[in-house]
Amino acid sequence: MADSTLTSLPPHHPQCLGCGPDNPAGLHLAVSRDGDSVVTDVTFDKRHRGAPGLAHGGAISAACDDLFGFVLYVVEEMAVTRRLTVDYLAPVPLGQPHRITAGLQRRHGRRLHLEATGTGHDGITRFTAEALFVVVDHHHFAPHGLEADVQAMFTRPQRRDRKDR
Numbered sequence: 254m255a256d257s258t259l260t261s262l263p264p265h266h267p268q269c270l271g272c273g274p275d276n277p278a279g280l281h282l283a284v285s286r287d288g289d290s291v292v293t294d295v296t297f298d299k300r301h302r303g304a305p306g307l308a309h310g311g312a313i314s315a316a317c318d319d320l321f322g323f324v325l326y327v328v329e330e331m332a333v334t335r336r337l338t339v340d341y342l343a344p345v346p347l348g349q350p351h352r353i354t355a356g357l358q359r360r361h362g363r364r365l366h367l368e369a370t371g372t373g374h375d376g377i378t379r380f381t382a383e384a385l386f387v388v389v390d391h392h393h394f395a396p397h398g399l400e401a402d403v404q405a406m407f408t409r410p411q412r413r414d415r416k417d418r
C-alpha cells in the first residue's frame with residue numbers, strides 16, 4: 254500500500270491472529286486508515302488453503318473480522334463481534350492480493366453495523382461482509398486478565414490519530 258493518503262494503524266497486539274506480527278499462524282494484516290474507512294491488502298497463501306489453490310472461507314472471514322476490529326480506531330470505542338456474515342461471491346485464489354475496505358455503516362446505541370468489501374487487484378469483488386459489533390468497556394476483558402492490554406490498545410491509537418489530525 255503506497256497511497257500517500259493512508260495512515261498506518263498499529264496492530265491490535267503482537268499476537269493477534271489477524272494483525273499480530275509475532276503470531277506465526279497469523280494473517281499479518283497491515284492496516285491503514287483512509288478517512289473514515291480502513292483498508293488492508295491481504296494475500297492468502299498455502300497456510301490458508303481450503304480447496305486446492307483457493308483460500309479457506311474461515312481465513313477470509315477472519316481477515317474481515319480483524320479488519321472490522323480496526324474500524325474501532327475510527328469510532329474510538331471498544332467493541333466486540335456479536336455477528337459476522339460473509340458473502341462469498343467468487344473463489345479467492347491463493348497468491349493474489351485482495352484489498353479489503355471496511356467502515357461503519359450505521360450506529361444505534363451500543364450497536365455498530367459494519368460492512369466490508371474484498372476486491373482483487375484484477376478489479377473483481379470476491380467477497381463482502383457485514384458485522385454487528387457491540388460496544389463494551391474494558392471490564393469485558395477483565396475476567397481473562399487482559400484488561401490492561403486492552404486499555405493500552407484503546408489509548409495508543411487515539412494518541413496517534415490526534416497527532417495525524
Ligand SMILES: CCCCCCCCCCCCCCCC(=O)SCCNC(=O)CCNC(=O)[C@H](O)C(C)(C)COP(=O)(O)OP(=O)(O)OC[C@H]1O[C@@H](n2cnc3c(N)ncnc32)[C@H](O)[C@@H]1OP(=O)(O)O
Binds near residue numbers: 322333335393407
Ligand atoms: C479505539 C481502539 C479500540 C480497540 C478495541 C479493542 C477490542 C479488541 C480487539 C481485538 C481484536 C479484534 C478482532 C475482531 C473482533 C473480535 O473477534 S471480538 C471476539 C469475538 N466476539 C466475542 O467474543 C463477543 C462475545 N459476546 C459477548 O461477549 C456478548 O454477547 C456481547 C457482544 C458483549 C453483548 O452482550 P451484552 O452486553 O449482554 O449485550 P446484549 O444485551 O446481548 O446486546 C447488546 C445490544 O445488541 C443487540 N443485539 C444483540 N444481538 C443482536 C443481533 N443478532 N442482531 C441485532 N441486534 C443484536 C441487543 O438488542 C442490544 O441492543 P440495545 O438494547 O443495546 O440497543
